[in-house]
Amino acid sequence: MQMSQLVLKTLREAPSEAKARSHQYLLRAGYIRRLSSGIYSYLPLGLRVLAKVSNIVREELDSCGSQEILLPALHPVEIWERSGRIKKMADVLMKVEAKSGDFVLGPTHEEAVIEAVYQDLSSYSDLPATVYQIQTKFRDEPRSRYGLMRTREFIMADAYSFDSDQEGMRSSYSKVYDAYNKIFAKMEIPFEPVEADSGAIGGDVNHEFMSPAEIGEDYYAKCSSCGYRANIEAATRGSKDADAQGVGSELPELLYHYTPEAPGVEKAVEAISDLGVPTKAHEMLKCLVAIDGDQRLVMLLVPGDREARVPSGMRLLEDPEFERYPYLHKGFIGPMNAKENSIYVVADLSVKERSHFATGGNKAGYHVTGAVLGRDFQVDEYRSLVVVRDGDPCPRCGSALTLIRSVEIGHTFQLGLYYSSILENARFTGPDGQQYPYYMGCYGIGVTRLIAVIAEHFLDDRGLIWPVSVSPYQVVVVPLGAARSKEIEEVAETIYSGLLKDNVEALIDDRKLSPGVSLADCDLIGVPYQVVVGSKSLKEGQVEIKVRRDGTTTKMPIEEVPTRIRELLGRSL
RNA sequence: CGGGAAGUAGCGCAGUUUGGCAGCGCGCAGCGUUCGGGACGCUGAGGCCGCGGGUUCAAAUCCCGCCUUCCCGACCA
Secondary structure (H helix, E strand, C coil): CECCCCCCCCCCCCCCCCCCHHHHHHHHCCCEEEEECCEEEECHHHHHHHHHHHHHHHHHHHHCCCEECCCCCEEEHHHHHHHCHHHHCCCCCEEEEECCEEEEECCCCHHHHHHHHCCCCCEHHHCCEEEEEEEEEECCCCCCECHHHECCEEEEEEEEEEECCHHHHHHHHHHHHHHHHHHHHHCCCCCEEEECCCHHHCCCCEEEEEEECCCCCEEEEEECCCCCEEECCCCCCCCCCCCHHHCCCCCCCCEEEECCCCCCHHHHHHHHHHCCCCCCHHHEEEEEEEECCCCCEEEEEEECCCCECCCCCCEECCHHHHHHCCCCCCCCCCCCCCHHHCCEEEEEHHHHHCCEEEEECCCCCEEEEEEEECCCECCCEEECCECCCCCCECCCCCCEEEEEEEEEEEEEEEEECCCCCCCCCCEEECCCCCEEECEEEEEEEEHHHHHHHHHHHCEECCEECCCCCCCCCCEEEEECCCCCCHHHHHHHHHHHHHHHHCCCCEEECCCCCCHHHHHHHHHHHCCCEEEEECHHHHCCCEEEEEECCCCCEEEEEHHHHHHHHHHHHCCCC
C-alpha cells in the first residue's frame, strides 16, 4: 500500500478526550475515530488490525473443532422475555422500537444461538457441537472509557458448546480454554486464566482471562507459591494459623455503650473510643444480614475494616425488609441474639484470629465491647466472606496473595443446564427416545478490546509498536528525500515491489514529506519493521532496517533486504 | 445515577473576569526555499463561538433551561 493513497492523516496532538496512551496513539495514528461516546469507526489501518486479531481467533477456534456462524444483532424482544434476561440485563440492554415490533440489540447471544441451532442439534448423535461468531455487541455501558477498552458497541468472538452430559461439556470447555490460551499467546500480550465469578450469565465453573495492565479496571488475586489465581470478585481468603479462641489471657467483660448517632463501623469506632474504650476498626465485627438460597436468614460476620464479599447464592437484606425482623436494628446489629432468633451465623475465617470484638448492641443506639467469641456469641460456620487484600493468606496454601490490576480479555463458562432449564428449545432426544437438556458452555473474547490491550502493552514515547501477528502491515519502506533523488525513489520502489512479490504486507511512504515527518509518522503507526532508504547509506550501496520495538538499526546491501525481512518475519519461503 | 471540569476552524488552545472587528499554533490549499528525526517565508481557504430562550444599542462574553464530552465514584458477561 502506498501511504499517499491511504485514507490517513496523523495528528500531532491527541484529541483531549483521550487519556490512555493507547487511545491517544490509536487516534493520532489514524486507526480509529470516535462517532459518539464509546462508539468508534475503524479506519483502514484500524480495520486491518481488527482483521488480524479476528483471524487469529478464527484460526484457533476452527482448529479446536468449532464452526463459525453469524447470528443476528437485532433480536425480537420476545426471546429476551422468555429467558427472563430482559430484566436481569435491563441496565445494559439497548432497545429498539420499530413499527414492526420491539427489538433488542444483542449484548450477548445465548438466546439467539439456541434458536439458531436447536433443530440441527436435535439428537444425541448431533452432539457435541461448538459454534462461534465474531460479531458486534451492544451494551449501554454507564461509563465507556479508554477508547476501545470499554465501549457501547464492540466486537466479540463468542462461542457456544452443546453437549449431552456434563463430562462432554467439560471436554468441550477445555478445548475452547486451550484455544484461548493459544490465541492470546499469539498476540504476545501477558495474560493469565483466573477463577471467576459467573455474574449475570449464570452457570458454574468459569475462568476469566486477565491481562495485567495499568489501565485495567479489574483486579485478580495471585498466590506467590501455589498457582491459585482468582478474580477479586471470586477470590477467597484462607485463614492464618493463629487460633485466638483458646488463648487463656483474661477476657473482657461485655459492656454496652450508648452510641445513638453512630451506625456503621466508622462512626461506631469513634463513638465507642470517645466513651473511654479505645477501639480500632479491625477490632469491630461488621454484621450483615443476608437471605440464602433457601430463604433462610443468615448473619455474616466480617472484621470491621474489611469489605464483605457476599457468597454467591446469597443476597443482602434490603432496607424495607428489615421491618419484618424487629430484633434487627440496622446499624446496631450484633451476633449475640442470633441463636434465640434462629439466625444462622457465618463468620469470615479471620474472625477466628481474635478472641473478642466490639459490635452492634442489638438495640437501636447501642454498641457493645468485649463480645467474646464462644461466650457471648456462637458461629455456625466459617468461610471466606471478605474481599481479598494484598497480603491475605491464599485459600489453598496460606502463602501471601498479591492483587494484580488487569483487563478482562476473555471469559469461559461451563453453563451446565442453566439456559436449557429455562428455554424449552434447548433439548435433544437421547438414545432412549426421551428429551434431555443440553449441557452448554459459552465463551467470549473481546476482539476490539484486545486491540486496545495490545496497543497499551506495546508502545513507547514515539507511538505504537505492533507485534507482527496483529500489525496492519509487516514492513514499511521509508524513502528519505525521494523528491530530490530519483535513485532513492527507485531503490525504495524496487524494495517495496520485491516485498509485495514475496507476499510481505508492505507499506511505502511515498508521500514526499520531509524526513523527520515521515520517520515520526512511521514510528507512530507502529509497523514493526522499517526499511529506510536514504542518501547516507545509499552512497555505500546500503539501506537500513530498523526494528521498531528496540530501535536497533542494521545497514545492509539492498539485495539482502528480502532475506533479512523473511528472517525477521520468521518465514521460510 | 451522585460529585467535579469542559464545549470557540479538522486537532490543540487563547479570548469570557471588565459585553464592543472571532484569534493563535498545528493541519489544509497555492508558490518558493529547505531536506537523515515533526524546517522556513509569502499568500489563501476554513467558524451556527454546543443548542434554545432571555437581558442589552450591542452577547463567545451576563442570566435561565437543555444537550454533549471528559474525570472521580456507583455499576459492569
